[in-house]
Amino acid sequence: MATPLLVSDVSKSFTMHLRDGMTIPVLSKVRFALEAGKCAVLGGPSGVGKSSILKMLYGNYAVDNGQILVNHKGDLIDIVTAEPRSILSVRRETIGYVSQFLQVLPRVSAVDVVAHPLLQRGVDHVTARSRAEEMFDRLNLPEKLWHLPPATFSGGEQQRVNIARGFITDHPVLLLDEPTASLDAVNRAVVVDLIREKKKHNVALLGIFHDADVREEVADMLIDVAAFAPELAA
Amino acid sequence: MIDDSPLLRATGVSKFYGPRTGCLDVSFDLWPGEVLALVGESGSGKTTLLNCISTRLLPTSGSVSYRGRDGETRDLYKMTEAERRFLMRTDWGFVHQNPADGLRMTVSAGANVGERLMAVGHRHYGDIRAAAGDWLSRVEITTDRLDDLPRTFSGGMRQRLQIARNLVTNPRLVFMDEPTGGLDVSVQARLLDLVRSLVTDLDIAMVIVTHDLAVARLLSDRMMVMKDGRVIESGLTDRVLDDPQEPYTQLLVSSILQV
Numbered sequence: 016m017a018t019p020l021l022v023s024d025v026s027k028s029f030t031m032h033l034r035d036g037m038t039i040p041v042l043s044k045v046r047f048a049l050e051a052g053k054c055a056v057l058g059g060p061s062g063v064g065k066s067s068i069l070k071m072l073y074g075n076y077a078v079d080n081g082q083i084l085v086n087h088k089g090d091l092i093d094i095v096t097a098e099p100r101s102i103l104s105v106r107r108e109t110i111g112y113v114s115q116f117l118q119v120l121p122r123v124s125a126v127d128v129v130a131h132p133l134l135q136r137g138v139d140h141v142t143a144r145s146r147a148e149e150m151f152d153r154l155n156l157p158e159k160l161w162h163l164p165p166a167t168f169s170g171g172e173q174q175r176v177n178i179a180r181g182f183i184t185d186h187p188v189l190l191l192d193e194p195t196a197s198l199d200a201v202n203r204a205v206v207v208d209l210i211r212e213k214k215k216h217n218v219a220l221l222g223i224f225h226d227a228d229v230r231e232e233v234a235d236m237l238i239d240v241a242a243f244a245p246e247l248a249a
Numbered sequence: 250m251i252d253d254s255p256l257l258r259a260t261g262v263s264k265f266y267g268p269r270t271g272c273l274d275v276s277f278d279l280w281p282g283e284v285l286a287l288v289g290e291s292g293s294g295k296t297t298l299l300n301c302i303s304t305r306l307l308p309t310s311g312s313v314s315y316r317g318r319d320g321e322t323r324d325l326y327k328m329t330e331a332e333r334r335f336l337m338r339t340d341w342g343f344v345h346q347n348p349a350d351g352l353r354m355t356v357s358a359g360a361n362v363g364e365r366l367m368a369v370g371h372r373h374y375g376d377i378r379a380a381a382g383d384w385l386s387r388v389e390i391t392t393d394r395l396d397d398l399p400r401t402f403s404g405g406m407r408q409r410l411q412i413a414r415n416l417v418t419n420p421r422l423v424f425m426d427e428p429t430g431g432l433d434v435s436v437q438a439r440l441l442d443l444v445r446s447l448v449t450d451l452d453i454a455m456v457i458v459t460h461d462l463a464v465a466r467l468l469s470d471r472m473m474v475m476k477d478g479r480v481i482e483s484g485l486t487d488r489v490l491d492d493p494q495e496p497y498t499q500l501l502v503s504s505i506l507q508v
Binding site for chain 1: 280283438439441442445467470471484485487488491492494495496499500503
């Protein structure tokens with residue numbers, strides 16, 4: 016089976032123009048590949064650049080050098096150089112992303128937030144909504160919240176809306192940025208199950224998990240991000 | 250699905266006002282269904298550029314082409330005045346910052362919407378009135394206001410009426426110039442949500458001028474940052490806002506007040 020995603024010699028620095036152009040190198044020569052049906056975990060202390068890697072893979076952060084090759088419906092696309100509309104197409108069809116924070120739109124209900132990625136993929140309204148409700152049911156989100164906009168939800172409730180939205184589709188690659196950060200034990204276990212199901216469906220996952228128990232349960236391989244630290248300038 | 254030719258293409262568009270620069274050497278492609286935000290502070294050239302690409306202002310140099318419903322791409326400035334006006338009335342919409350610039354204040358709300366339909370050949374009074382009523386309710390104006398003059402409407406309602414007037418002909422491309430400028434925050438949120446859902450449902454391409462980065466994030470797929478008439482940075486909206494590369498973009502992003 017084709018490699019779903021390959022990262023080759025990627026480096027990333029931030030130039031702070033408002034601080035006299037100070038440049039902070041963050042990552043250098045990042046290289047790894049994801050495998051279908053496996054969950055890779057990014058490890059290393061905080062501040063080492065784990066989230067930056069996920070954001071570069073999703074096209075949310077610019078990349079200084081290197082290639083991020085993704086198999087997008089049979090075509091190979093380099094996220095580093097792709098046009099915005101190609102990246103949007105990759106996000107719609109190939110790479111899914113569950114962040115720690117929910118982008119809340121005014122007046123859009125939780126169920127519509129979660130159904131949206133299915134609608135974008137051509138699923139009809141009724142099916143999309145009922146699939147969203149099934150996800151909420153699994154994640155133990157109280158039914159009285161389903162039709163409210165998530166702006167006023169608690170951290171853990173918003174997190175579950177986010178997880179439902181990320182897991183509802185069949186994207187072949189799924190990026191997880193601490194999906195269990197603000198969840199209780201019961202819901203953490205639900206997320207572990209969801210990840211296992213994704214693996215069964217041959218999805219390639221890449222995640223950051225601060226919770227050691229969750230990490231042990233889902234990880235098939237560990238990528239040590241500290242190995243990509245730029246050499247300290249003298 | 251990826252369409253393989255752009256809807257609108259600007260090539261080297263420049264506009265000078267005497268010795269002063271309005272916009273300088275701007276090129277970009279706009280694809281069907283894509284929402285592009287032009288951001289930058291007052292005087293950066295974003296409205297000049299919007300006017301140049303929407304045939305409201307003749308550029309000093311450069312060209313703008315548009316792919317019509319017949320699939321043919323034509324240079325806008327080589328069309329006759331009548332052809333351009335027909336395009337503006339049928340395939341395009343233009344939403345002004347001040348609703349009074351885009352509405353006829355002396356005719357009823359229903360007529361403001363119906364007029365655009367008559368311009369594209371609708372003749373049946375009952376159908377036109379029904380379509381106008383339908384569009385008023387889509388922009389959340391109750392149909393009992395159909396016969397009222399826009400003058401009796403609040404600022405937010407007038408802006409929603411202007412949007413209905415522009416969308417009733419099912420355009421493929423809509424230009425918006427600071428559509429939420431001058432509205433208070435809760436009215437803005439409602440209008441933005443309305444625009445977002447209409448543009449998504451109808452798959453309309455849009456070029457929106459705004460100085461408000463939150464508006465750009467909510468509505469646009471892609472953005473171009475302008476300064477002194479030039480485009481200094483462009484890319485996917487969330488990339489430009491979350492990892493700005495240029496000094497001026499970093500300054501803009503860091504100037505947003507967090508609530």
